[in-house]
Amino acid sequence: MSVIRIKDNKETLEIRFADIRKYHGSLALMAVAVGFRSLQAAFGELFGTGEAPQRKSISVLSGHAGPGFRDAFEFVTRAVTRGAYTVDTAYPQGQYDPHRPQSYAFVISTDDGSAVEVVLQENFLPSVFYDYLKKGREQTFTEADIAAFDELKLSLSERALALPAEELLYVRRIR
Structure with a gap:
């Protein structure tokens, strides 16, 4: 399984999806997987394959307020803790959510001003996913x-981890 490399002062950490999953649990597995892959793609664009960022x-600017994305970004970068x-x-x-404003886009930036926008491909999430989210908010789940x-979230997380990055995400440097 692929890793994200990041420096914590002088130590280089290798973080796997399984590490973040242990931290997050199973509530929002699709979001954890997409968040993990988003950071991989952003770091690849910003730093190439050899350099691990500090x-x-x-x-991180997240267009999505959910706990899965937040936990993926926090575990790797500690951005939430650091403000x-x-x-x-x-x-x-x-x-993409027809029931509420919620973006599946993220801007990952560095302290030197470089930034990458990562957007989930529009066709990745089926419409029933948004319907289930709505039922959850309305507390009308059976x-x-x-x-x-x-089952859908687990399937989508596995798919997000398996797809080539360009089939999952749209990545563009914005600064």
Whole structure:
């Protein structure tokens, strides 16, 4: 399985999806997987394949307020703890949820001003995913819905980890 390399002062850490999953649990597995892959893609664009960035140099703007994305970004970068994490659900790219403003786009930036926008491909999440989210917010889930949604999130997380990056994400340098 692939890793994300990041420096914590002088130590270079290798973080795997399984590490973040242990931290997060299973509530939002799709988001954890997409967050993990988003950081991989952003770091590849910003630093190439050989260099591991310093944790303290990374800031994250997340268009999604959910716990899976937050936990993936926090575990790798500690951006939430450091006050370098911002949520903007009105971010214009990646607005796919038909029931509410919520962006599946992220801007990963460095303290030198470089930045990359990473957007989940529009066709990755099926419409039923958004319907389940709505039912959860409205507390109208049935036991069957909960089981089906858990199965869908697991399937989507596995798919997010297996797809080539360009089939999962749109990545562009913005600064």
